[in-house]
Amino acid sequence: MESISVFEIIKVGIGPSSSHTMGPWNAASAFIRIIKRERSISEVKEVFLEFFGSLAKTGIGHGTDIAGMLGLNGEDFTTINTSKIDEKIEKIKKDQIIHLGGEKEIPFIYGYHLVLNMQKSLDFHPNGMIFKAVFEDGTELVQDFYSVGGGFIASQEKNSIEKHCVRTLYPCHHGSDIVKYCDKLGLKKFSDLIMINEESWRTPEETRLQALNIWKNIKECIYKGVNKEGILPGGLNVTRRAAGINRKLLGDKVYKNIDEWFQQVVDAEENFTNINKWIACFALAVNEENASFGRIITAPTNGASGVIPAVLMYSQAFTECISEDDIVRFLLVAGEIGTLFKKNATISAAMGGCQAEIGVSSAMAAAGLTEILGGSIGQVMMAAEIAMEHHLGLTCDPIKGLVQIPCIERNTMGAMKAITAANIALESDPTKAKVTLDEVIQTMWETALSMSDRFKETSEGGLAIAVNVPEC
Incomplete structure (x- = not known):
C-alpha cells in the first residue's frame, strides 16, 4: 500500500469542493500534461469534457464546470487570483474560446465542448469524467479521470495519477x-x-x-x-x-x-x-x-x-x-x-x-x-x-x-x-x-x-x- 504524506491530506485548496472543484481542476491540468507528453498542445484542434454521476448532478453548485474550464485554460488554483474567476469564466463563455494549457486558443462552446451528463454514471467511481482531445490530423486522445476525494484523482488504469510510489521507513497503514x-x-x-x-x-x-x-x-x-x-x-x-x-x-x-x-x-x-x-x-x-x-x-x-x-x-x-x-x-x-x-x-x-x-x-x-x-x-x-x-x-x-x-x-x-x-x-x-x-x-x-x-x-x-x- 502506498504511503501518503500528511500534506497531501492537509493542503492549500480553493472552494467550494475538493472532490467537485479541485479534483476536476487537477484532472484538467493532468490531461494537459498528458497531451504534452503524447503529442503537443499546438496539434490540438478541439477538446471535450464530459462529467458524469455526482459531478454532473451537483456540478453547477460546486463549480465543477468552472474548475474544468479553468484547468484546461492553464490556471493553477493555488495561485489564481480568486477575485478574477468570474471574469475569466465569462470571457471563455462569451468569446467561445479557451486558451488550452495557456498556450493555444481553440474553439470552446459551453454545452457542446463541456457537458454535464446527469443520466449516466461511470462504473469505477461516482465522480467520473472523460476528457477527449481531437488533433488536427483527426486522431483522438481520450482519458478517463475520477475525483476520489480531497482533490485526489485516479483513472481505471492507475489508482493514482502521476504520483511516485513512496514507502516510508515505518509504514503506517492502520x-x-x-x-x-x-x-x-x-x-x-x-x-x-x-x-x-x-x-x-x-x-x-x-x-x-x-x-x-x-x-x-x-x-x-x-x-x-x-x-x-x-x-x-x-x-x-x-x-x-x-x-x-x-x-x-x-x-x-x-x-x-x-x-x-x-x-x-x-x-x-x-x-x-x-x-x-x-x-x-x-x-x-x-x-x-x-x-x-x-x-x-x-x-x-x-x-x-x-x-x-x-x-x-x-x-x-x-x-x-x-x-x-x-x-x-x-x-x-x-x-x-x-x-x-x-x-x-x-x-x-x-x-x-x-x-x-x-x-x-x-x-x-x-x-x-x-x-x-x-x-x-x-x-x-x-x-x-x-x-x-x-x-x-x-x-x-x-x-x-x-x-x-x-x-x-x-x-x-x-x-x-x-x-x-x-x-x-x-x-x-x-x-x-x-x-x-x-x-x-x-x-x-x-x-x-x-x-x-x-x-x-x-x-x-x-x-x-x-x-x-x-x-x-
Whole structure:
C-alpha cells in the first residue's frame, strides 16, 4: 500500500469542493500534461469534457464546470487570483474560446465542448469524467479521470495519477501500525513517528516550514471570513454570519491586521459560552470563504475545511498550547489520521456521505488536539475513534448542490465534537476502550457501502429534496 504524506491530506485548496472543484481542476491540468507528453498542445484542434454521476448532478453548485474550464485554460488554483474567476469564466463563455494549457486558443462552446451528463454514471467511481482531445490530423486522445476525494484523482488504469510510489521507513497503514512502531522505537508522542516518516518526502526543517505555512493560510482564511459580510453566491441567499459574530464578541475593540485581530480574540472575555461562539465563528468564517470560491485549507476536503482550522485556532487562542511546535505536532497528527481513512475507507462524500468528510475531519482534529494537550498515543487514537463514532451514517444532501446548507453549519458541529472527543479521551484509559480506531474506520466504510446513493452528494435525498427552495 502506498504511503501518503500528511500534506497531501492537509493542503492549500480553493472552494467550494475538493472532490467537485479541485479534483476536476487537477484532472484538467493532468490531461494537459498528458497531451504534452503524447503529442503537443499546438496539434490540438478541439477538446471535450464530459462529467458524469455526482459531478454532473451537483456540478453547477460546486463549480465543477468552472474548475474544468479553468484547468484546461492553464490556471493553477493555488495561485489564481480568486477575485478574477468570474471574469475569466465569462470571457471563455462569451468569446467561445479557451486558451488550452495557456498556450493555444481553440474553439470552446459551453454545452457542446463541456457537458454535464446527469443520466449516466461511470462504473469505477461516482465522480467520473472523460476528457477527449481531437488533433488536427483527426486522431483522438481520450482519458478517463475520477475525483476520489480531497482533490485526489485516479483513472481505471492507475489508482493514482502521476504520483511516485513512496514507502516510508515505518509504514503506517492502520492505527495498529502506529502503536506498534511507537512502541518499537520507544516513542512517547504520536507526532514523533510521523515526523520521522515525513522524511521520505522532505527534511524535518521543510516539514516544519510547510506546517507553519498551512497555519499562516488558516489564519488568513479565518481573518478574511470574519471581515466579510453579505450574501453567498449560488442562489440560496445564505447570509454570511461569521463577521457578525466576530463583531459582537469583540464589541468596540478595533484592529488593523491579522495579528492585532488575533490578540483581540485572545484578550476577549473568556467563558464557556463565548469560547463556543468563537469556535463556531472560526468554522463559519472558513466555510463561508469556501462557499465563495475563496482560498482555503483542504483538510481533508473542502466541505469539511472549517473543522481543523476552528479547533487549531481554539487551541492557540484558549489553551496554553500556543507554540509553533504545538502547531506542527497538531497538523502532523491530524494529517496522519486522515491518511488512515483515505487508505482504508474514503474521504469522498460522493462515495461515503458526509461521514467521510466532516466525520474524518473531526477525527483528525480530535487527534491533533489530544496530542498537544498532552495525551498519550492511546488517547490520541481514542479521541479520533470517539469523534468518528458519533458521525457514523452522516449523509451528504446539499440543497441545490451548493456547499452551504447544511455544510457550513455542519463544520461548527464537527469542531465541537472534536473538542469534546479530545476531552473525553484525555480523561479516559485507552486500554479499556471497547472500539479501536481501525474498527471504527472499517465500520465507516461498511456504512458507506450500505448507504443509498441518494445521500451521497447527489442532492437527490434528505434536505436537498425536503426543503423547497425556488429556482432563481
